[in-house]
Amino acid sequence: MIETLGRAEGPRGEVALRRRTADDGGTHLELVVDGVFAMDDVDTSTERALATEALRRLPGRDLRVLVGGLGLGWTAATALAEPRVTAVEVAELHAPLVRWAEEGRLPAVAAVPGDPRLRLRTGDVVDVLAEHEGWWDAVLLDVDNGPGFLVHESNEALYRPAGLARAVAALRPSGVLAIWSSSPAPRLRKELTRLPTTADAEELLLPVARDGREFTYAVVLARRAAAG
Secondary structure (H helix, E strand, O other): OEEEEEEEEEOOEEEEEEEEEOOOOOEEEEEEEOOEEEEEOOOOHHHHHHHHHHHOOOOOOOEEEEEEOOOOOHHHHHHHOOOOEEEEEEEEOOHHHHHHHHOOOOHHHOOOOOOOOEEEEEOOHHHHHOOOOOOEEEEEEOOOOOOOOOOOHHHHHHHOHHHHHHHHHOEEEEEEEEEEEOOOOHHHHHHHHHOOOEEEEEEEEEEEEEOOEEEEEEEEEEEEOOOO
């Protein structure tokens, strides 16, 4: 059984938040964008790994984190759970999704809208990246399921060399860029390695078993070169 919790039209198409009841009686939240299944909360380990893998590569305190794509809120919530993080900004294209988060409809972030470290804003993460060069300690991108499965072709520019260079430039020296992908993305890692501002890049393959099937997701990480 599927229950629609919210549905709204926007400039990028329709966004729907649904609750699905499984045969065993368990319930799961689903996000559908422009008629295409985007994600659910059956297994959130890789969305959380997007934050934890980037943050564990960063020393120090007072870390500033930019999250591109709110989704169901698991990446932002995981970043906020790290006590060294003092600011998390989330850029989300779909205004209804931001509103539902503020209304407490997304359990992952239901308890944190009042957290002064969190800022939710409607807009394209590309525009946010261009606002401040060398500002963020970590940039976490979960946009359109990564470069291999785009709902909106306009998001392809983010994964081209110029878009990746902009994301790296938004980092402080030695800051970390992390990108979630719904499939292995060796080409993305190679593109990041070729950037002159990147010190190194790596790809983590994350196997997930769900609905009786095996999937391999990926998190691609790159570190901005140190100053000097």
